[in-house]
Amino acid sequence: MHKEVELFDVYQETLVKLDGEGIILVAGNPPNLMTIGWATLGHIWNKQIMTVLVRPVRHTFKLMESARDFSVCVLPDQYKKELGICGTRSGRDLNKAEACNFTIEKCARTESFYISESAIHFECRIVHKHFLDAATLDQGIVKKYYPLRDFHMVYYGEILGIYRNA
Numbered sequence: 001m002h003k004e005v006e007l008f009d010v011y012q013e014t015l016v017k018l019d020g021e022g023i024i025l026v027a028g029n030p031p032n033l034m035t036i037g038w039a040t041l042g043h044i045w046n047k048q049i050m051t052v053l054v055r056p057v058r059h060t061f062k063l064m065e066s067a068r069d070f071s072v073c074v075l076p077d078q079y080k081k082e083l084g085i086c087g088t089r090s091g092r093d094l095n096k097a098e099a100c101n102f103t104i105e106k107c108a109r110t111e112s113f114y115i116s117e118s119a120i121h122f123e124c125r126i127v128h129k130h131f132l133d134a135a136t137l138d139q140g141i142v143k144k145y146y147p148l149r150d151f152h153m154v155y156y157g158e159i160l161g162i163y164r165n166a
């Protein structure tokens with residue numbers, strides 16, 4: 001059962017996973033799963049907002065560009081292998097949900113889908129997006145993370161629901 005919870009109930013656990021094996025961004029229909037390590041959780045426009053960063057080369061980018069919403073799933077510790085698959089294989093040539101044997105369910109508040117095996121999942125509506133701006137980004141970061149100048153698109157998702165697998 002997936003019980004609705006508050007951001008503060010899941011904030012620390014989500015950030016620990018981001019700093020570790022990653023979490024999963026789910027986009028598209030049928031849903032594609034992509035491991036992400038970069039995201040923020042915060043408060044803008046009097047809304048709770050989650051930002052995710054997607055490089056244009058990803059299959060997920062194409063899906064996000066035609067999506068109105070997305071979901072983000074935090075998996076329990078035993079899913080390291082699956083996080084590896086979703087972080088190295090592309091949805092262009094593999095149905096990653098099937099390859100990982102995940103059960104996919106429809107979100108309650110958006111048109112997106114989530115992984116039923118998740119410990120936590122976020123349902124988000126895209127309210128803004130932009131490419132990182134090379135001109136104003138710290139030049140050390142540009143040099144370290146963007147030698148190919150393939151700057152991420154940043155998607156701002158209004159968090160419409162947060163659920164914990166109870």
Ligand SMILES: Cc1cc2nc3c(=O)[nH]c(=O)nc-3n(C[C@H](O)[C@H](O)[C@H](O)COP(=O)(O)O)c2cc1C
Pocket residue numbers: 020021022032033034035036037038039053054055057058059060061083084086087088089090091092
């Ligand atoms: C731990 C980890 C974190 C990652 N974080 C991101 C990220 O935040 N943004 C991104 O664009 N790619 C990230 N990636 C790379 C994508 O997950 C990877 O390129 C994936 O195969 C893309 O899948 P797709 O082509 O189906 O979209 C990460 C990979 C790993 C292993």
